[in-house]
Amino acid sequence: MTDSGKRTVPRAVAALVLTLSALVSGGCSGAAVRNLSQARLKAISHNQRGVEEEVRGNADAALAQFSEALRLHSSIENVDGKVIALINIARTQRLKGDVPSARTAIERACSLLQEPSDLAPELFFERAKIHLAAGDLVAAQDWAARAAALEQGGNLGRRVNLVGTILLRQGLPDRAREQAETALKLNRDRKLGAEEANSLRLLGEIHLAQGKHGEAAACFNGALSLDKELGLGRKIATDLRGLGCAALQKGDHAGATSYYRRALEVSLNGADLDSAAQVMARLADLYRQGGEPLLALKIDEERIRLVKGENSHRDLDSH
Amino acid sequence: MMNEDPRFRHLKKKIAAFAAVALAVVIGVVLLIGKENNLFAKKYQLSFTVEKGTGLTRGMPVKLSGFRIGRVKSISLNEAATVDVVLQLDDKYRKWIRKDSTAKLVKEGLVGDAIIEISVGTPSMAILQDRDQLAYVKTKALDELADEIGEKVKPVLIEVRDIIGYVNDPKGDIKQTVRNFNLLSKNLELTRQKADSLLMEAGNEVGTVSGRVTALLDDTSATVNRANASLSQVGEKLPSLLAHAEKSLGNVEKISSGLKNVAETELPKVPALMKNAEDALGGTNSVLDATKRIWPISARIPAPQEKQFVPGDSHD
Numbered sequence: 088m089t090d091s092g093k094r095t096v097p098r099a100v101a102a103l104v105l106t107l108s109a110l111v112s113g114g115c116s117g118a119a120v121r122n123l124s125q126a127r128l129k130a131i132s133h134n135q136r137g138v139e140e141e142v143r144g145n146a147d148a149a150l151a152q153f154s155e156a157l158r159l160h161s162s163i164e165n166v167d168g169k170v171i172a173l174i175n176i177a178r179t180q181r182l183k184g185d186v187p188s189a190r191t192a193i194e195r196a197c198s199l200l201q202e203p204s205d206l207a208p209e210l211f212f213e214r215a216k217i218h219l220a221a222g223d224l225v226a227a228q229d230w231a232a233r234a235a236a237l238e239q240g241g242n243l244g245r246r247v248n249l250v251g252t253i254l255l256r257q258g259l260p261d262r263a264r265e266q267a268e269t270a271l272k273l274n275r276d277r278k279l280g281a282e283e284a285n286s287l288r289l290l291g292e293i294h295l296a297q298g299k300h301g302e303a304a305a306c307f308n309g310a311l312s313l314d315k316e317l318g319l320g321r322k323i324a325t326d327l328r329g330l331g332c333a334a335l336q337k338g339d340h341a342g343a344t345s346y347y348r349r350a351l352e353v354s355l356n357g358a359d360l361d362s363a364a365q366v367m368a369r370l371a372d373l374y375r376q377g378g379e380p381l382l383a384l385k386i387d388e389e390r391i392r393l394v395k396g397e398n399s400h401r402d403l404d405s406h
Numbered sequence: 407m408m409n410e411d412p413r414f415r416h417l418k419k420k421i422a423a424f425a426a427v428a429l430a431v432v433i434g435v436v437l438l439i440g441k442e443n444n445l446f447a448k449k450y451q452l453s454f455t456v457e458k459g460t461g462l463t464r465g466m467p468v469k470l471s472g473f474r475i476g477r478v479k480s481i482s483l484n485e486a487a488t489v490d491v492v493l494q495l496d497d498k499y500r501k502w503i504r505k506d507s508t509a510k511l512v513k514e515g516l517v518g519d520a521i522i523e524i525s526v527g528t529p530s531m532a533i534l535q536d537r538d539q540l541a542y543v544k545t546k547a548l549d550e551l552a553d554e555i556g557e558k559v560k561p562v563l564i565e566v567r568d569i570i571g572y573v574n575d576p577k578g579d580i581k582q583t584v585r586n587f588n589l590l591s592k593n594l595e596l597t598r599q600k601a602d603s604l605l606m607e608a609g610n611e612v613g614t615v616s617g618r619v620t621a622l623l624d625d626t627s628a629t630v631n632r633a634n635a636s637l638s639q640v641g642e643k644l645p646s647l648l649a650h651a652e653k654s655l656g657n658v659e660k661i662s663s664g665l666k667n668v669a670e671t672e673l674p675k676v677p678a679l680m681k682n683a684e685d686a687l688g689g690t691n692s693v694l695d696a697t698k699r700i701w702p703i704s705a706r707i708p709a710p711q712e713k714q715f716v717p718g719d720s721h722d
Contacts, residue, residue, distance in 0.1 A: 123710060127712075128710060131710045131711070131712050131714075132710075134712075134714055135711070135714055137716075138714050138715070138716055141716045142716075142717065149716070167712070167713075168712060171712065171713060171714070171715070174715060175715060175716050178715070178716045178718055179716055182716075182722065205713075206713070209715060209718070212718065213718060216718070216722075245719075245720045246720075248720035248721065249720040252720065252721065270720075281719065282719075282720060285719065285720050285721040288721060289721070322721070325721075
């Protein structure tokens with residue numbers, strides 16, 4: 088054998104080894120496929136479709152999907168799956184405004200929970216929200232605190248935000264502020280824009296409650312810019328309403344009117360008619376206080392039409 | 407060579423015989439055809455004069471009782487600007503054509519050929535001789551006939567229109583009758599109410615009221631008579647209305663029957679189609695599942711996310 092022949096054999100072996108190792112590493116780099124039963128896969132699929140429907144605003148379709156997911160999980164005794172489906176049912180019902188049904192679903196989920204479970208923080212968080220929606224602040228505070236205490240993942244900022252919100256509702260702005268500032272830091276660290284905006288909005292509300300309109304306006308502006316980046320229409324309208332309140336507290340009547348009108352436009356175009364009606368009532372008050380009774384009357388008429396379900400978009404810019 | 411070949415012997419005689427036979431055959435055929443077409447029959451001529459030659463042509467058949475007896479020999483314009491028509495007829499039919507026979511231009515059927523038809527004469531009358539004049543009877547053209555029919559139908563149509571107008575007239579008797587009938591129904595109810603109230607009062611004022619009741623009953627009687635008259639009028643119209651309604655129902659029944667047939671033939675196929683579609687989808691799913699399990703595809707497919715929640719914001 089020649090020298091060149093001797094060199095060729097190790098090179099071929101090296102190439103073969105490299106190819107095999109590349110193939111093996113490529114194969115191992117993918118996630119391990121879990122062998123789930125067909126029923127469970129179908130239930131997961133229904134749950135996923137339900138989440139998509141809810142995001143699209145089709146609450147009834149979402150509930151149908153979650154119910155099917157719950158049925159399928161029940162048929163194979165998958166407790167975690169049942170709890171997930173029930174949390175989703177409860178949340179959808181709450182967002183739909185049916186708090187009693189939401190409460191029934193969440194209590195059933197709590198009864199199924201096998202502690203310790205990583206589903207507990209989300210379950211308790213939702214339970215706190217339902218109590219908050221029902222006006223039961225003590226229970227809401229209890230479950231929100233439990234959710235925050237059990238949180239192991241990256242949602243601590245969200246949990247703490249809720250604790251702060253409930254404290255503010257309870258008339259404890261100082262304690263609420265502590266929680267809101269903690270949540271703000273956590274959410275900023277985690278780069279959770281939506282929750283960071285929530286923290287800022289909460290801080291703005293706390294400042295308003297304490298009469299600090301300057302700080303409140305700064306917080307609302309911060310929240311507004313974040314919400315605009317994320318394109319969250321309802322929250323933009325809330326931020327603008329907060330800015331309106333801050334301006335009013337400052338005594339800037341015209342500024343407040345301007346913010347409220349912006350909030351009204353956002354709510355109307357985002358089809359958030361309840362908020363729009365509230366803003367219109369507020370605007371009518373402002374016009375009345377500003378010595379413009381005719382404008383106040385006109386906007387009140389528009390609000391009545393809106394509440395009755397008629398189209399009130401027209402001529403709003405003329406006010 | 408010709409002298410040597412026996413086939414050419416008496417050639418001239420053979421050719422002459424062949425030509426004679428051929429000529430005889432041709433003459434025979436001509437005679438036969440001539441006889442068939444009455445070419446050799448004895449003929450005679452009759453003529454008549456018409457105002458216009460429209461529809462007349464040379465060679466046009468002349469018929470008697472539906473049989474062809476001759477043809478139009480010539481058509482010519484005379485000094486009086488009328489048209490002389492000469493007919494050439496078979497002599498054997500002469501006995502049928504007499505002084506009172508007439509010729510007329512007719513069509514064989516609605517769209518058939520035009521012919522000259524000669525009517526059979528009365529046996530007591532003299533037979534027409536060669537070159538005699540035949541009387542011509544003018545027949546009406548289609549447009550003339552249409553005009554004539556139109557003239558006859560016109561008054562009928564006008565009358566029908568008047569009748570419809572009379573029926574539809576809101577102030578007419580029929581409409582008035584229907585209105586009266588409606589009014590009458592209402593009046594009857596009022597009358598009944600009045601009668602009830604009168605009867606209630608009757609206990610106290612029997613004497614005076616009885617007269618009014620009688621009058622009222624007379625009114626009612628007259629009203630009922632009018633109602634009867636109206637009802638009889640309505641009754642006359644009802645059969646035609648019912649016939650229309652029955653016809654419409656018949657059509658609806660036919661449509662329903664058609665739909666039923668379609669449903670009976672097509673609907674049973676639907677479950678089978680659904681089953682096939684389901685099987686096909688099931689098969690596709692199986693293929694997809696199998697594909698997903700193949701490495702390296704399986705490595706790239708994310709594991710199903712069981713813990714998916716509806717977005718739950720702290721500020722929703």
